[in-house]
Amino acid sequence: MNGKIEIEKISQIYLNKMSKKTKVGVIQLKITKNKEFNLKNSISKIKEAALKGAKIICMPELFLTEYFCKVENHSYFKIAEKVPGSTSDIFCKLAKELNIILIISLFEKKLSGIYYNTCITINNNGKIISKYRKMHIPDDPGYYEKFYFAPGDLGFKNVKTKFGDIGTLICWDQWFPEAARLTALKGSEIIFYPTAIGWHPKEKKKYGKSQLDSWITIQRSHAIANGVFVVAINRVGKEKKGKREIEFWGNSFVIDPNGNIISKLKSNKEGILVCDINLKKVESARQHWPFLRDRRIDAYKGLIKNQNND
Amino acid sequence: MNGKIEIEKISQIYLNKMSKKTKVGVIQLKITKNKEFNLKNSISKIKEAALKGAKIICMPELFLTEYFCKVENHSYFKIAEKVPGSTSDIFCKLAKELNIILIISLFEKKLSGIYYNTCITINNNGKIISKYRKMHIPDDPGYYEKFYFAPGDLGFKNVKTKFGDIGTLICWDQWFPEAARLTALKGSEIIFYPTAIGWHPKEKKKYGKSQLDSWITIQRSHAIANGVFVVAINRVGKEKKGKREIEFWGNSFVIDPNGNIISKLKSNKEGILVCDINLKKVESARQHWPFLRDRRIDAYKGLIKNQNND
Numbered sequence: 001m002n003g004k005i006e007i008e009k010i011s012q013i014y015l016n017k018m019s020k021k022t023k024v025g026v027i028q029l030k031i032t033k034n035k036e037f038n039l040k041n042s043i044s045k046i047k048e049a050a051l052k053g054a055k056i057i058c059m060p061e062l063f064l065t066e067y068f069c070k071v072e073n074h075s076y077f078k079i080a081e082k083v084p085g086s087t088s089d090i091f092c093k094l095a096k097e098l099n100i101i102l103i104i105s106l107f108e109k110k111l112s113g114i115y116y117n118t119c120i121t122i123n124n125n126g127k128i129i130s131k132y133r134k135m136h137i138p139d140d141p142g143y144y145e146k147f148y149f150a151p152g153d154l155g156f157k158n159v160k161t162k163f164g165d166i167g168t169l170i171c172w173d174q175w176f177p178e179a180a181r182l183t184a185l186k187g188s189e190i191i192f193y194p195t196a197i198g199w200h201p202k203e204k205k206k207y208g209k210s211q212l213d214s215w216i217t218i219q220r221s222h223a224i225a226n227g228v229f230v231v232a233i234n235r236v237g238k239e240k241k242g243k244r245e246i247e248f249w250g251n252s253f254v255i256d257p258n259g260n261i262i263s264k265l266k267s268n269k270e271g272i273l274v275c276d277i278n279l280k281k282v283e284s285a286r287q288h289w290p291f292l293r294d295r296r297i298d299a300y301k302g303l304i305k306n307q308n309n310d
Numbered sequence: 311m312n313g314k315i316e317i318e319k320i321s322q323i324y325l326n327k328m329s330k331k332t333k334v335g336v337i338q339l340k341i342t343k344n345k346e347f348n349l350k351n352s353i354s355k356i357k358e359a360a361l362k363g364a365k366i367i368c369m370p371e372l373f374l375t376e377y378f379c380k381v382e383n384h385s386y387f388k389i390a391e392k393v394p395g396s397t398s399d400i401f402c403k404l405a406k407e408l409n410i411i412l413i414i415s416l417f418e419k420k421l422s423g424i425y426y427n428t429c430i431t432i433n434n435n436g437k438i439i440s441k442y443r444k445m446h447i448p449d450d451p452g453y454y455e456k457f458y459f460a461p462g463d464l465g466f467k468n469v470k471t472k473f474g475d476i477g478t479l480i481c482w483d484q485w486f487p488e489a490a491r492l493t494a495l496k497g498s499e500i501i502f503y504p505t506a507i508g509w510h511p512k513e514k515k516k517y518g519k520s521q522l523d524s525w526i527t528i529q530r531s532h533a534i535a536n537g538v539f540v541v542a543i544n545r546v547g548k549e550k551k552g553k554r555e556i557e558f559w560g561n562s563f564v565i566d567p568n569g570n571i572i573s574k575l576k577s578n579k580e581g582i583l584v585c586d587i588n589l590k591k592v593e594s595a596r597q598h599w600p601f602l603r604d605r606r607i608d609a610y611k612g613l614i615k616n617q618n619n620d
Binding site for chain 2: 139140155156175176181182217221258259260292294301302303304306307
């Protein structure tokens, strides 16, 4: 390595440390029955976000197909694919081309009978630098994920990137303070939640507002409790299979380490959100709300049990 | 026991199980320099809440004195008292007289050099049925609690009462998802947070709204994550010692197990809140948002450490 490159490299590291500014990109998608279209639409939107300066871009959960977990149907296992595989190859190439960190969600086939809801982080050299498998798997009317996915076996993850320390969790994980805490304790400054969540049309009128509000609230609480940025990336639009319909509620957002929503998309249309964030706010939030300092690790053993009646 | 009393007792138990309805009472106080006045004011307000039908009444944190932790001053240790002791005796008598469950917060002297921020639950027979010592102790400008209180040594608690299973946590504990989770896993259907929190007058304009909002949000998140009722009981008014002033922000509230605020007091005056709650909502919330079912207790060991870098 020659002297000039070395000096440039050092100054870049120094400048990055001084500012700790980065830009996250959130791609909120309407997903169709046509996988080819979804792929092209995704690539085009990722390019658009990169053009707007986004350095870390994250896609919604299982963004290449309609949300098949609406029903239990064996035929959907054929969608699953190897990771790394042909789909991840496409996005690795793209991340390198655009010089971005790219987070994508895939239906992973590990071997016959073992499938995961998986999320990979690709760095700006086009290399997969982290793989996370959804740890908490829902089973609720219209969200029959326990039928398709084995619970993740890789634990909670942080990965260092050129643009900050980041962790990924997936959808249902967002209801578990344990998941956010463990990811933050691994060192993450930003937690990304690729998501597929929406209303049952019959429930929307009565419970819709409260459900959406709970979803935003629980994620703001992770930012507050841990002093981290939280980014949720959801899909939009109605998807129907037989009698089962879900209206995905969008509302993808970026939350700062004090729990303030700094940017948010709407509930009913596709959109790209490119948002400046300053990772120095993590340090500042944790100094001013020093919760991590006061955790009672001597008294938390009950958390690794399901009930604590003495 | 004669047959009639036995039958009445059984029908009462049956009726309680069927309805699971109860009424909580929240006493939001302005606390003065005059301890005698504070005591009389508290008793009078407890009686008023009981008259309105409250069955479980909770007082704010350290409600008999101004919030002395604004400064570090050895002379305040003389306020500390034995628990049980003369103050708890007064409230035990009152709880029996009014046939209520009463939760009060005290500065406890265990022995010379060991003091706790303690909360006791008294049943309707006037008996102390639970003692909780604040587990998470803050130390922040104006909240110098580490100077006064040893961290609690009794762990997280639930206690069965005639009117439901209840847990108590105290103020700073409210920022820790671990505390709410452990209390809920012990069986609590309602978690009470006696509290003393407010604004630094100099910060209020710039950060006041966001701070109050974070405080409400984190507690709503405990209700959502655990499917429990959450009740916070704060003081109001400005208290000053030397240059140090705090404006306590009131806003005492009751939150249902879906995270909805069902009743709330204002930020600037004393008040009593008597609120109907139906404990059946705990079961219903946990069936519809089945988070407890999906906890990954096999993967939570990192929670009993402070950092998790591999």
